Amino acid sequence: xxxxxxxxxxxxxxxxxxxxxxxxxxxxxxxxxxxxxxxxxxxxxxxxxxxxxxxxxxxxxxxxxxxxxxxxxxxxxxxxxxxxxxxxxxxxxxxxxxxxxxxxxxxxxxxxxxxxxxxxxxxxxxxxxxxxxxxxxxxxxxxxxxxxxxxxxxxxxxxxxxxxxxxxxxxxxxxxxxxxxxxxxxxxxxxxxxxxxxxxxxxxxxxxxxxxxxxxxxxxxxxxxxxxxxxxxxxxxxxxxxxxxxxxxxxxxxxxxxxxxxxxxxxxxxxxxxxxxxxxxxxxxxxxxxxxxxxxxxxxxxxxxxxxxxxxxxxxxxxxxxxxxxxxxxxxxxxxxxxxxxxxxxxxxxxxxxx
Numbered sequence: 001x002x003x004x005x006x007x008x009x010x011x012x013x014x015x016x017x018x019x020x021x022x023x024x025x026x027x028x029x030x031x032x033x034x035x036x037x038x039x040x041x042x043x044x045x046x047x048x049x050x051x052x053x054x055x056x057x058x059x060x061x062x063x064x065x066x067x068x069x070x071x072x073x074x075x076x077x078x079x080x081x082x083x084x085x086x087x088x089x090x091x092x093x094x095x096x097x098x099x100x101x102x103x104x105x106x107x108x109x110x111x112x113x114x115x116x117x118x119x120x121x122x123x124x125x126x127x128x129x130x131x132x133x134x135x136x137x138x139x140x141x142x143x144x145x146x147x148x149x150x151x152x153x154x155x156x157x158x159x160x161x162x163x164x165x166x167x168x169x170x171x172x173x174x175x176x177x178x179x180x181x182x183x184x185x186x187x188x189x190x191x192x193x194x195x196x197x198x199x200x201x202x203x204x205x206x207x208x209x210x211x212x213x214x215x216x217x218x219x220x221x222x223x224x225x226x227x228x229x230x231x232x233x234x235x236x237x238x239x240x241x242x243x244x245x246x247x248x249x250x251x252x253x254x255x256x257x258x259x260x261x262x263x264x265x266x267x268x269x270x271x272x273x274x275x276x277x278x279x280x281x282x283x284x285x286x287x288x289x290x291x292x293x294x295x296x297x298x299x300x301x302x303x304x305x306x307x308x309x310x311x312x313x314x315x316x317x318x319x320x321x322x323x324x325x326x327x328x329x330x331x332x333x334x335x336x337x338x339x340x341x342x343x344x345x346x347x348x349x350x351x352x353x354x355x
Contacts, residue, residue: 001315001351004038004073005031005340006237006323007058010263010330011051020051021058023333027326027340028062034344035352038071038101040235040323043078043109046117048263056090063098072102073235075197075323076179078109079132080125081118083156087132088139088164092173100169103233105177105197106133119155128154139164140173177234181285183212190216195230199237200285200298206236207317214318232320239299240324242342246302253301254291256329261288263330300324304346311351
């Protein structure tokens with residue numbers, strides 16, 4: 001089992017932004033120095049759901065400080081919110097800066113305030129994601145000797161005459177992943193021989209999804225080395241909280257869930273016409289609006305022994321890489337630190353011995 005620390009702390013305003021980014025930097029370096037294998041970073045804008053916003057830039061900053069060999073997972077970049085030429089360039093530059101220790105994940109996103117800020121329509125997000133990914137892959141495959149590549153999105157168009165610069169670290173471009181919360185998405189991902197990123201499901205559902213994904217990998221013609229690598233670094237994401245007792249962890253985390261639910265309602269309700277629960281669920285899956293369901297599907301909380309046991313359930317389901325949020329729900333740095341250090345001291349050694 002491998003672990004990444006997932007950086008996605010929420011902010012309540014400008015007065016918190018700088019301290020949060022500094023805290024996330026420190027926690028990422030502390031976790032990877034202690035034995036976490038990777039750092040996962042996400043992309044969110046304008047809503048306060050993610051303080052740093054630009055996961056490419058933050059990953060580049062951390063790549064120069066984290067231990068050599070740290071795996072960086074972008075979970076995710078949102079193609080409809082990017083110029084595809086700039087996105088291709090950023091993928092390859094970050095691949096160079098991480099010395100090839102990079103997986104770039106993609107998903108459609110869909111937060112209405114984020115799409116509105118970028119001048120995009122979340123109702124078209126899936127079609128635009130697939131279209132922009134086609135452009136991205138064609139651009140990354142192009143050589144200067146190829147005919148010019150004419151491209152267009154709903155909002156932009158251009159012609160690539162030469163190639164995307166720089167090239168990837170030791171390949172044309174870094175490997176890709178798709179973040180999806182459906183078995184059909186897992187099947188699509190396996191057919192492309194991409195890595196699979198998923199979240200907010202219990203072990204039995206994850207086991208089923210992993211079987212669909214692995215079968216699709218094999219059906220794609222991937223060799224055994226590729227299948228093993230994809231399964232090794234595909235990822236399940238969870239929000240984690242540790243306390244000395246499970247009862248204390250449950251008491252503490254319910255306050256966080258209330259704050260997260262209030263913030264989510266504001267974020268989705270700020271754009272007129274996109275307030276409905278169906279749209280929200282299509283974007284985030286289970287949510288803090290239903291705290292019991294969220295606790296059951298999206299979180300691992302408790303004392304260290306309970307957390308160890310829950311992780312082993314995912315390990316038994318076939319998962320070899322999990323990404324954990326320790327700083328979320330407007331936690332203080334001290335609260336997040338205490339949970340992270342309990343994990344490092346009392347949970348991580350149980351899995352490090354077997355890795």
